[in-house]
Amino acid sequence: MASAPTRPIDLYPTRGAEEVLIGRKDPVVWSAPGTPGPFWARELEDYERDGFVTVEELVTPDEVAGLRAELDRLVADPAVREDERAIVEPHSREIRSVFEVHRMSEVFARLAADPRVAGRARQILGSEVYVHQSRVNVKPGFGASGFYWHSDFETWHAEDGLPQMRTVSVSIALTANHTTNGSLMIMPGSHRTFLSCAGETPKDNYKRSLRMQDAGTPSNEALTTFADACGIRQCTGAPGSATWFDCNALHGSGDNITPYPRSNVFFVFNSVENRPEAPFAAPVRRPSFIASRDFAPVVSPAG
DSSP: OOOOOOOOOSSHHHHHHHHOEEEEOSSSSOTTTTOOSSSOOOHHHHHHHHHHHHESSSHHHHHHHHHHHHHHHHHHHHHHHTTEEEETTTTTEEEEEEEEEHOOHHHHHHHHHSSHHHHHHHHTTTEEOOOOOOEEEETTTTBOOOEEEEHHHHIIIIOOOOSSSSSEEEEEEOOOBBBBTTTTEEOOTGGGGEEEBBBOOOOTHHHTTTTTTOOOOOOHHHHHHHHHHHHOOEEETTTTTTEEETTOEEEEOOOSSSSSOOOEEEEEETTTTTTTOSSSSSOOOOOTTTTTOOOOOOOOOOO
């Protein structure tokens, strides 16, 4: 009689009775020093130290114009608004996020596979990669709500079953990201310590957390400790700039009460060697449009 597969050791237990600090057990940059790729060695050193790095012009202004047009098309499409992959603002009912955009749009699919994008993910993760999650975040002016402080890995580990910190996100600006219109904030160096959050995961937690996160959020005391130790950096940039950040970096963004919208496209790349298991701290997996079940490596065009 065949034995049941062995469940991997939980390196980062979370959602227990109390918050716990756990030292990171995984590399930050998984590739060997000198591995060729789009990143300069200095950029990878910054990423390893801080948990994030910004590339000033990842895509050109002409390319941004095409991406903006595609974003506008998606947001204006009534069928997209009715799709479960579209998340709307609790009060204004405007679209906040659209998930799985690399499957909904050929334009965003090509961007995800572009060597400037996927090549950097491979360089950080030291392997072939697949898209664990993709989305566009739309922060229109005059009241779009922010995203509270959190570690993505805490959620992906607890609710999606990712066993190791071998995942990286990139946020590509489609509009100018100012200090005033709800741009990304990161605590540099926070990626080196895992904050195990307190509290159980409610059933179908994703339906609430995509609008307003609750489970898996740090306490005010823990956030103060991290902020005092690490500081807070705000990631701003022109359209076409991009910020790469580690899956365990504590980050968030404020509301946008300015007249100026902030829209970004996000791709989350996971190593093909870090496939999800059963959730470590949730009753069921989240839907595949949030946590992909397709582990086929991203194939970048030749040339």
